[in-house]
Amino acid sequence: MNLFESEPAIHIREEIRTLPAYKQGRPAPADAFKLSSNENPYPTPDWVTEAISEASVVRYPESTSRVVRDALARQWGCDTDEVIVGAGSVSILYQLIQATSGPGDNVVFAWRSFEAYPWITTVAGAEARRIPNLPDHRHDLEAMLRAIDDRTRVVILCTPNNPTGAAITTVEFESFMERVPAGVLVILDEAYAEFSNDPDIVCGKKQKGKYPQVVTLRTFSKAYGLAGLRIGYGIGHHAIFQAATATAIPMVVTEQAQRAALAVLARNDEAMEIVREICDRRDRVWAALVEQGWDVPKPHGNFVWLPTGDHTAAADAILDEGGVIARVFAHEGIRVTIAEEDSVSPLLAATSRIVAANLHRPASDG
Ligand SMILES: Cc1ncc(COP(=O)(O)O)c(C=O)c1O
Structure with a gap:
């Protein structure tokens, strides 16, 4: 129940009034992998x-x-x-x-x-x-x-x-x-x-x-x-x-x-050991995506970019169904964080289904 019935007559700057709220990566249900915010997947030491x-x-x-x-x-x-x-x-x-x-x-x-x-x-x-x-x-x-x-x-x-x-x-x-x-x-x-x-x-x-x-x-x-x-x-x-x-x-x-x-x-060396692990996993995922037929730019961070263009919503639905919660940029593409090892197989299984449905390229690419 709202406390107030009417809006206050406070001046809000026009550019602020129309500013879209900052969008956070989606949370994941317990049975899915949260690959939406480029976080480090390991437990806190x-x-x-x-x-x-x-x-x-x-x-x-x-x-x-x-x-x-x-x-x-x-x-x-x-x-x-x-x-x-x-x-x-x-x-x-x-x-x-x-x-x-x-x-x-x-x-x-x-x-x-x-x-x-x-x-x-x-x-x-x-x-x-x-x-x-x-x-x-x-x-x-x-x-x-x-x-x-x-x-x-x-x-x-x-x-x-x-x-x-x-x-x-x-x-x-x-x-x-x-x-x-x-x-x-x-x-x-x-x-x-x-x-x-x-x-x-x-x-x-x-x-x-x-x-x-x-x-x-x-x-x-x-x-x-x-x-x-x-x-x-x-x-x-x-x-x-x-x-x-x-x-x-x-x-x-x-x-x-x-x-x-x-x-x-x-303990910088220990942090960098984990970084190396994630980089190896990232390079493996990237190679597998290229093998599947994706045109994915070589990733230099802890994430990969799937340039799905107008197929983005349909491709994301397949990831979602496969237990992968990623970051979606409507009509542009999907960013997927490289996280725990267990997330790799569901991710690659879902990306392979996206390729099978021919949703892995922007619509204009056919
Ligand atoms: C490119 C880039 N810069 C800066 C940040 C901000 O990071 P933080 O405020 O957590 O240090 C992020 C976070 O996602 C980022 O992707």
Whole structure:
């Protein structure tokens, strides 16, 4: 029962009133695999649970995540002020765009890419410039450069790209950086970088210190299995982070999240062992999909992209029936997370049924 009978006469900004709500990956019933949110499938290790249990609930957390930033600075070989920590990397994205972009400004990014980009840009009051990916699902970096004008404040490069899995090479990135205007903030969103083991793919860590206008974003949500705690980080110039800190909600990174991040960093090799396992599984799934007849871009993250176009709803119904809950992008395709080993057979059985029904290619491909 509603408390109120009529709507309040409060002014809501038009672009907010019409903004679609952020869509989360669908939950899965108990007998299905949740492959819809690119989460890490493994149980939380005891040493993470112990670290969390040492955190205070009655005290506010230390607001700058100083100890985590110190640890990351050691890992990256940079100054602590060149590290920012937020409640997930999406929170840092939000802060950076709030700090740089407002009405009349624009933010350029590839599309399809991470759904938060247009949402965050619109909330800041800026224009979201979506530049369609190339037919092979990679960013169209030349078109992105052409879309930049004197009101462009930020360009976001997502590599590996969510949801297509394609990535930007070092050569492409460096050529892009040679031509991007110096006043534009370039956000290198590397939420899935740990899963990218191709030496030709750009790596923010190897590029560090080369371009003062670049911020590299990473997260503890994927490779490190801390999605539920909300903690991510950025590496870049301290002046940019000073501005981004000014736009943050104070003390949003909990002590639990900070302690867990320190615990996983201290056992980095174990986290990377799991990443290697997922990468092997991903490459196996990709090879099997190609064998089945799919035209799936080579995946560089912990997920695969099924470009089903107008067949997307019908293809998803088959996955669903087969106990696989994936992330659906209507009329475009389906993103499937590479997760526990037991999910592989149901996934490949369902994708083979999709091929048998000739639903594995966009309708225009026949
Ligand atoms: C490309 C990309 N960037 C950033 C994020 C945000 O990650 P988090 O806020 O959990 O660190 C995600 C999450 O799915 C993502 O796919």
